[in-house]
Amino acid sequence: MNCHPEVCRSGITTANSCEACWVRRGSVCAALSSDELAVLASLAQKAEFAPKKALFLQGDRVVSVFNITSGVVRLYKLLTDGRRQVIGFALPGDFLGLARGDAYDFSADAADHVSACAFSRADYTALADAKPHLLRQLYDFAAHELALAQDQMVLLGRRSAEEKVICFLLRLQERWARIEGNASVMVPLPMNRQDIADFLGLTIETVSRTFTRLARDKTILNVSQGVRLMNPDRMARIAAT
Amino acid sequence: MNCHPEVCRSGITTANSCEACWVRRGSVCAALSSDELAVLASLAQKAEFAPKKALFLQGDRVVSVFNITSGVVRLYKLLTDGRRQVIGFALPGDFLGLARGDAYDFSADAADHVSACAFSRADYTALADAKPHLLRQLYDFAAHELALAQDQMVLLGRRSAEEKVICFLLRLQERWARIEGNASVMVPLPMNRQDIADFLGLTIETVSRTFTRLARDKTILNVSQGVRLMNPDRMARIAAT
DNA sequence: GCTGCGCATTGACATAGATCAATGCCGCCT
DNA sequence: AGGCGGCATTGATCTATGTCAATGCGCAGC
Numbered sequence: 001m002n003c004h005p006e007v008c009r010s011g012i013t014t015a016n017s018c019e020a021c022w023v024r025r026g027s028v029c030a031a032l033s034s035d036e037l038a039v040l041a042s043l044a045q046k047a048e049f050a051p052k053k054a055l056f057l058q059g060d061r062v063v064s065v066f067n068i069t070s071g072v073v074r075l076y077k078l079l080t081d082g083r084r085q086v087i088g089f090a091l092p093g094d095f096l097g098l099a100r101g102d103a104y105d106f107s108a109d110a111a112d113h114v115s116a117c118a119f120s121r122a123d124y125t126a127l128a129d130a131k132p133h134l135l136r137q138l139y140d141f142a143a144h145e146l147a148l149a150q151d152q153m154v155l156l157g158r159r160s161a162e163e164k165v166i167c168f169l170l171r172l173q174e175r176w177a178r179i180e181g182n183a184s185v186m187v188p189l190p191m192n193r194q195d196i197a198d199f200l201g202l203t204i205e206t207v208s209r210t211f212t213r214l215a216r217d218k219t220i221l222n223v224s225q226g227v228r229l230m231n232p233d234r235m236a237r238i239a240a241t
Numbered sequence: 242m243n244c245h246p247e248v249c250r251s252g253i254t255t256a257n258s259c260e261a262c263w264v265r266r267g268s269v270c271a272a273l274s275s276d277e278l279a280v281l282a283s284l285a286q287k288a289e290f291a292p293k294k295a296l297f298l299q300g301d302r303v304v305s306v307f308n309i310t311s312g313v314v315r316l317y318k319l320l321t322d323g324r325r326q327v328i329g330f331a332l333p334g335d336f337l338g339l340a341r342g343d344a345y346d347f348s349a350d351a352a353d354h355v356s357a358c359a360f361s362r363a364d365y366t367a368l369a370d371a372k373p374h375l376l377r378q379l380y381d382f383a384a385h386e387l388a389l390a391q392d393q394m395v396l397l398g399r400r401s402a403e404e405k406v407i408c409f410l411l412r413l414q415e416r417w418a419r420i421e422g423n424a425s426v427m428v429p430l431p432m433n434r435q436d437i438a439d440f441l442g443l444t445i446e447t448v449s450r451t452f453t454r455l456a457r458d459k460t461i462l463n464v465s466q467g468v469r470l471m472n473p474d475r476m477a478r479i480a481a482t
Numbered sequence: 483g484c485t486g487c488g489c490a491t492t493g494a495c496a497t498a499g500a501t502c503a504a505t506g507c508c509g510c511c512t
Numbered sequence: 513a514g515g516c517g518g519c520a521t522t523g524a525t526c527t528a529t530g531t532c533a534a535t536g537c538g539c540a541g542c
Contacts, residue, residue: 077395080481085395100384106391132373135380142383143341149390150347154318154326156397157442161529193490201398203530208491240321402499434520447499449521484542491536498530506521512514 017041021117023069023093023179031137039127044117049073049110055096058107064118065097071114072190076198077106086199088148089172089191092179097121098142112190154241156201164200165210167239169220169227188226258282262358264310267334267419272378280368285358290314290351296337299348305359306338312355313431317439318347327440329389330413330432333420338362339383353431395482397442405441406451408480410461410468429467 018037024030029040047066049055055066055073073090087106090096096116099105128135155167169187177183189196193211197204211227214220219235221228229235259278265271270281288307290296296307296314314331328347331337337357340346369376396408410428418424430437434452438445452468455461460476462469470476 077391077482079395079399083399085398087391087394098384098387100381100388105388129373129377132370132376135373135376136370139376139380139383140341142380142387143339146339146383146387146390147341147346149387149394150318150328153328153390153393153397154320156394157326157439158320158324192488198398204490205492205531206529209529212491241318433518444500445520446501446522450499453521485540486542487538487540489537491534493534494532496529496531498528499526500528501526502524504521504523507519509516509518511516 018044018117021069023067027067027093028095028134028137028141029067031133032131036131036134040119043119043123043127045119047116047118049114049116051110051112053110053114055108055110055114055116056104058104060104061102062097062099062104062121065095065121065124066116066118068092068094068096069115069117072111073108073114073116074111074191074195075106075108084198085201086195088145088152089195089199091175095138095141097124098138098145111192111195161200161202161206161210162213163238164202165196165207165214166219166235168196168200169229170232170235170239173229173232185229185232186223186226187229190225259285259358262310264308264334264420268308269336269375269378269382270308272374273372277372277375281360284360284364284368286360288357288359290355290357292351292353294351294355296349296351296355296357297345299345301345302343303338303340303345303362306336306362306365307357307359309333309335309337310356310358313352314349314355314357315352315432315436316347316349325439326442327436329386329393330436330440332416336379336382338365339379339386352433352436402441402443402447402451403454404479405443406437406448406455407460407476409437409441410470411473411476411480414470414473426470426473427464427467428470431466 018024018029018032018041019034021027021029024037029037032040045064047055049071056062056064058077068090070092073094073096074086075088075090075096076084076086078084089111090108096108128138151171155164159167172189173183173185173187176187191199193204193207197207200207202210211220211222215222217231219229219231221230259265259270259273259282260275262268262270265278270278273281286305288296290312297303297305299318309331311333314335314337315327316329316331316337317325317327319325330352331349337349369379392412396405400408413430414424414426414428417428432440434445434448438448441448443451452461452463456463458472460470460472462471
């Protein structure tokens with residue numbers, strides 16, 4: 001599970017081929033023409049991040065923007081007393097760098113091994129200003145992220161622990177399906193329980209208990225690094241908006 | 242309190258003057274030049290909504306987009322069993338119509354009396370495609386909304402009832418200040434307690450108790466249709482991210 | 483093959499906030 | 513002026529989830 005071709009992961013740090021990039025179809029660069037992709041490729045820097053390494057931290061000046069090509073990035077905010085809210089997981093094809101001001105207003109670090117294309121923010125902004133259809137793509141991506149965030153608000157504000165976990169698994173499955181192009185019943189979970197808890201507004205104990213209860217019902221099957229959905233229909237009924 | 246000049250609220254339903262519009266400075270139309278505003282004005286329809294009247298409902302086809310010129314709109318999603326999550330309040334100057342697909346994925350109705358400029362979505366999209374700086378403005382607005390949604394996720398997932406209420410009041414104050422151009426200690430609350438509860442992921446009783454407790458501490462003073470912040474510093478300390 | 487460490491699970495108990503049920507308040511309609 | 517309907521407040525109790533404290537498990541390093 002989670003075994004992508006990873007065409008982009010050459011050892012080379014510049015001179016990537018965006019045209020060959022396997023995440024491009026679902027990514028923000030999808031809109032670009034062949035020659036525009038060549039421009040993009042010349043600006044791209046390949047970057048690799050070991051688990052737990054930060055792509056950037058809340059408060060850092062925004063110097064780069066990223067397209068994730070493999071692995072999972074966790075995005076989170078911290079309160080001063082250490083409470084953490086994970087605001088999302090970036091999957092291959094996702095774009096990081098919508099931060100408005102000069103500084104990031106959240107942190108991002110690698111949940112597992114992550115590869116990304118990095119662009120200088122100035123280059124990227126210039127390209128977006130020059131190519132309205134790239135800007136349009138960014139706008140659509142932002143609107144999509146906003147819709148996801150709104151769904152998450154419903155989940156955080158109005159759903160029970162069990163519903164939270166079920167919605168989480170179903171939505172993640174859907175995102176993996178979109179990436180891998182097939183709707184498998186296996187859901188990779190490269191993030192740990194604490195990450196899931198902080199994403200769902202629960203404690204690690206509640207998440208753990210909910211997983212075991214779902215496994216006891218035969219709704220899911222816990223496998224290494226993930227979960228197998230044994231009763232997606234029942235889950236979909238519970239998750240129904 | 243909440244007594245704006247409302248220059249835009251002529252009785253006329255077309256032929257508005259966008260140039261004279263008092264919300265323009267903080268709005269998405271801020272970027273447009275004088276002649277572009279004239280085009281915009283020719284496309285605008287003035288619309289008025291009595292309290293509780295829907296601007297649109299979740300599932301409706303997106304035919305119009307709106308700029309709010311006065312009043313407060315509540316935006317919310319419903320689960321099938323009736324649970325509601327308010328995902329935001331649109332204030333004067335705010336833009337409604339970022340919905341991605343053909344259908345709205347949330348509902349919007351008037352919390353008090355609302356005036357808005359309505360545009361056909363097709364016209365607006367065409368204008369955005371023709372004017373990259375309008376598109377840019379929309380992009381920035383979407384990114385801003387996304388940042389707000391992320392803050393709300395932290396609030397919903399990781400904050401106590403008291404913190405939720407305090408953050409809510411402080412953020413609302415800030416938004417009013419941005420609109421009215423002065424940071425008053427009076428915060429108008431045109432929405433009712435149930436709306437606030439559904440926004441903060443609480444019950445109406447908890448919100449009510451929290452307000453009375455804050456009033457007992459002399460942190461706030463309840464006034465008709467709003468609240469007066471008696472100890473903004475203490476509140477800011479509690480809300481500190 | 484052991485050991486230690488980081489995560490996950492499980493259990494016992496505590497509590498913030500939900501639920502249920504009055505009661506109060508105020509503006510609007512007649 | 514009086515009564516009614518929609519909100520808001522308040523109190524008593526319940527419960528889902530948090531907290532605290534072991535215990536379990538797998539894997540990396542020796």
